[in-house]
Amino acid sequence: MNSTDALVLAPLPLLQPFWDALRARSALLSPVGCACVALLLHLCFSTPFLLLELLGARSTLLRRYRIAGREYGARETADRWFECLARITCLYVAAVLPLAALVQLFGGDTGHDRYREAPPLFRALSQIFACLLLFDTLFFVSHYAIHRNQWLFQKIHRSHHLHRDTFALAAQDSGVTELLLQQMLAICSARLVGCHPMSEILFHFLNIWLAVEDHCGYDFPWATHRLLPCFGGPPFHHAHHLHFRGNYAPYFRHWDLIFRTSLPPAPTHKGNSSTSVFDHQALSNYSVGSCKNFHSTAVRRRLLKGQNI
Numbered sequence: 001m002n003s004t005d006a007l008v009l010a011p012l013p014l015l016q017p018f019w020d021a022l023r024a025r026s027a028l029l030s031p032v033g034c035a036c037v038a039l040l041l042h043l044c045f046s047t048p049f050l051l052l053e054l055l056g057a058r059s060t061l062l063r064r065y066r067i068a069g070r071e072y073g074a075r076e077t078a079d080r081w082f083e084c085l086a087r088i089t090c091l092y093v094a095a096v097l098p099l100a101a102l103v104q105l106f107g108g109d110t111g112h113d114r115y116r117e118a119p120p121l122f123r124a125l126s127q128i129f130a131c132l133l134l135f136d137t138l139f140f141v142s143h144y145a146i147h148r149n150q151w152l153f154q155k156i157h158r159s160h161h162l163h164r165d166t167f168a169l170a171a172q173d174s175g176v177t178e179l180l181l182q183q184m185l186a187i188c189s190a191r192l193v194g195c196h197p198m199s200e201i202l203f204h205f206l207n208i209w210l211a212v213e214d215h216c217g218y219d220f221p222w223a224t225h226r227l228l229p230c231f232g233g234p235p236f237h238h239a240h241h242l243h244f245r246g247n248y249a250p251y252f253r254h255w256d257l258i259f260r261t262s263l264p265p266a267p268t269h270k271g272n273s274s275t276s277v278f279d280h281q282a283l284s285n286y287s288v289g290s291c292k293n294f295h296s297t298a299v300r301r302r303l304l305k306g307q308n309i
Contacts, residue, residue: 019118019198029112029197031100038183038208039092042172043085045212049168052218053077065218067238067266070165077167084169095176096183112197119196127199128206132251135189135207140249142181144261147245156181163215166234166241171211210251219268230254235265242266 013019027033054074056062063071072080119127146152160174172179186207190200213224214237220226225233232253240247246263249255256262 013118014121015118015124015198019115022198022201023112023116026112031104031107032097034204035092035096035100038204039088039096041205041208042088042169042212045209046168046171049212049216049218050077050081053081053167065220065268067217067219067235067268072165081167081169084167084173088169088172091172091174091176091179095180099180115197118198124196124199124202127193127195128203130193131186131189131195131200131203132206134192135186136249136252137255138185138189139182140255142185143248143250144259147248161241161244164241166215166217166238168212168216171215214250232256232265235267236263238266239263 022028028037052062053072054077056066118124143157146157156175156178158175160170160178163170163173174182186204190203195203210224210231214232214234216234217238219233219235223233225231225236230253231251232247232249236247236253237250240263243263246261247256248261253262
């Protein structure tokens with residue numbers, strides 16, 4: 001058998017058909033195409049949770065997995081979802097897509113044509129995991145810094161915290177600066193890891209899904225944090241929105257445990273459990289940084305008045 005025969009008989013990576021299909025549709029790999037796909041993925045991943053919220057008003061079973069908080073009727077649910085959709089669409093039309101068009105116009109070759117072969121599956125998974133770890137670290141640092149600085153919080157992050165009871169679509173409901181910052185952190189993470197473009201695409205897909213899941217407001221037995229305990233999941237991030245501090249990492253828990261900024265996860269609607277009981281227990285028994293025995297209601301009042309938290 002000569003070298004040519006060996007090359008022909010060599011097994012193709014499992015991801016090769018998907019990579020070939022993407023390369024054949026180069027518009028999807030352009031900056032504008034990627035931005036459009038990111039928005040569509042966010043909407044697609046969020047839609048099932050909208051249906052769950054609409055059904056949850058009538059289903060006791062679904063309500064058991066709903067993280068404790070205010071219960072919304074079907075009309076209120078639809079209103080806040082469509083208002084959020086309008087804001088996100090405006091952000092993409094006014095900022096994300098124009099910026100992507102400028103990058104596409106002046107950025108030159110994206111470099112995807114240099115990669116004719118897809119990465120082996122193990123390498124792709126390793127690169128995706130490395131990207132998640134790096135993004136989690138960069139996000140933790142920036143998120144913590146923003147919360148500790150009054151001016152940064154008011155200018156960048158305050159609008160995202162208007163959602164005390166989170167829902168899936170709200171993952172990207174923020175100001176222009178914050179949305180672009182999050183996307184820049186994700187892109188920089190992939191660049192620093194040195195990902196194959198296929199690995200980077202899969203990382204962005206997973207990143208969008210995890211952000212949606214973190215904000216969905218449900219704690220299902222099959223959720224990522226139930227399968228992989230190293231993840232915080234929706235209860236972990238919901239506690240951050242309840243108290244406006246703590247649990248700064250987006251996905252993993254180690255940084256918040258190391259720096260003592262970890263809050264107890266928010267409970268679900270089971271029995272007669274309520275948010276007010278959780279507020280009292282978590283905030284009276286837990287220390288976050290140098291602040292002890294703070295009360296979430298007081299923090300919310302200070303937030304709405306534009307004061308530092």
